Amino acid sequence: MTRTPVSVTVTGAAGQIGYALLFRIASGQLLGADVPVKLRLLEIPQAVKAAEGTAMELDDCAFPLLSGIDIFDDATKAFEGANVALLVGARPRTKGMERGDLLEANGGIFGPQGKAINAGAADDIKVLVVGNPANTNALIAQQSAPDVPAERFTAMTRLDHNRALAQLSKKAGVTVSDIKKMTIWGNHSATQYPDIFHAEIGGKSAAEVVGDQNWLENDFIPTVAKRGAAIIEARGASSAASAASAAIDHVHTWVNGTAEGDWTSMAVVSDGSYGVPEGLISSFPVTTENGEWKIVQGLEIDEFSRGRIDATVNELAEERDAVRKLGLI
Ligand code: NAD
Ligand code: LMR
Numbered sequence: 165m166t167r168t169p170v171s172v173t174v175t176g177a178a179g180q181i182g183y184a185l186l187f188r189i190a191s192g193q194l195l196g197a198d199v200p201v202k203l204r205l206l207e208i209p210q211a212v213k214a215a216e217g218t219a220m221e222l223d224d225c226a227f228p229l230l231s232g233i234d235i236f237d238d239a240t241k242a243f244e245g246a247n248v249a250l251l252v253g254a255r256p257r258t259k260g261m262e263r264g265d266l267l268e269a270n271g272g273i274f275g276p277q278g279k280a281i282n283a284g285a286a287d288d289i290k291v292l293v294v295g296n297p298a299n300t301n302a303l304i305a306q307q308s309a310p311d312v313p314a315e316r317f318t319a320m321t322r323l324d325h326n327r328a329l330a331q332l333s334k335k336a337g338v339t340v341s342d343i344k345k346m347t348i349w350g351n352h353s354a355t356q357y358p359d360i361f362h363a364e365i366g367g368k369s370a371a372e373v374v375g376d377q378n379w380l381e382n383d384f385i386p387t388v389a390k391r392g393a394a395i396i397e398a399r400g401a402s403s404a405a406s407a408a409s410a411a412i413d414h415v416h417t418w419v420n421g422t423a424e425g426d427w428t429s430m431a432v433v434s435d436g437s438y439g440v441p442e443g444l445i446s447s448f449p450v451t452t453e454n455g456e457w458k459i460v461q462g463l464e465i466d467e468f469s470r471g472r473i474d475a476t477v478n479e480l481a482e483e484r485d486a487v488r489k490l491g492l493i
Pocket of ligand 1: 181
């Protein structure tokens with residue numbers, strides 16, 4: 165029997181991440197090798213022509229699972245009937261822009277997009293926000309969509325999670341698949357806390373296997389947390405293929421489930437777990453099953469981890485207060 169295609173809306177489709185992401189979605193890597201997809205691309209009017217060019221290339225790939233592509237410059241239309249929404253397009257920080265200006269400019273994008281999702285997305289909508297500042301943009305979109313369950317809005321820390329796996333695997337001399345239970349806590353920013361105290365290598369604590377607190381504090385944590393800036397410095401543009409890959413991983417895991425004995429990192433609406441104020445969209449260790457996520461409960465948090473988690477969560481609370489002050493939530 166032919167399956168009904170899943171509608172996937174991608175914003176910022178003509179951007180760098182969009183170019184790396186769309187071909188992987190269309191080839192079946194987002195949802196599964198047997199799931200047909202329909203793409204709904206949203207761009208600003210000036211970039212619609214470039215999105216049309218990408219759509220021509222998608223056609224030229226003759227992907228068996230791609231059942232259609234529609235391009236929009238209107239959010240209400242783009243999210244109509246969407247089952248999955250990848251919110252990639254955002255306003256980048258430009259010279260002279262203060263943090264408040266950036267939050268305000270993005271509020272002007274993510275507020276209306278949240279409203280459009282509220283108005284017309286499918287009942288099973290799942291939203292991943294990639295555009296920065298991702299956690300707070302997700303909060304703005306979520307607060308603008310009061311009829312959609314809050315747990316359907318998530319922000320991406322899977323790239324940070326994957327970066328942490330890569331760094332740890334090199335240090336420990338193991339493959340990334342030997343590492344389980346990596347966690348990124350908090351904000352997708354330089355304050356994030358990549359936690360290896362709960363990670364395991366061959367069933368043992370990764371922190372004990374490595375046994376090097378100096379490396380942990382002065383190498384691992386800053387390398388992972390500042391990797392985005394290092395890539396911008398080296399490439400002259402922010403990470404794109406690795407960000408697209410992480411977005412594919414995030415949604416694939418959300419829909420298809422985490423493996424037994426493992427978990428992933430997703431920024432999700434806090435229920436107050438681990439002292440993270442309720443309502444903030446913060447990264448946690450989560451398991452997924454049947455298209456739903458659950459925060460892993462009962463982990464012991466030592467003093468070192470407590471301080472790091474508190475610092476990144478405080479930053480999220482400050483961002484929330486700033487957008488509240490601006491009337492964006
Ligand atoms: P880009 O500038 O190449 O592309 C962004 C695209 O978004 C552009 O084509 C632009 O026209 C479009 N856009 C802007 N406003 C829009 C709107 N209102 N509706 C629809 N489209 C709109 O940027 P990129 O490299 O693709 O990165 C996109 C975002 O992802 C940036 O905010 C970047 O900082 C962020 N990012 C996040 C992570 C993460 O891990 N969460 C990682 C890398 C990049
Ligand atoms: C990344 O982590 O690579 C990006 O979020 C960096 C950025 O500022 O776009």
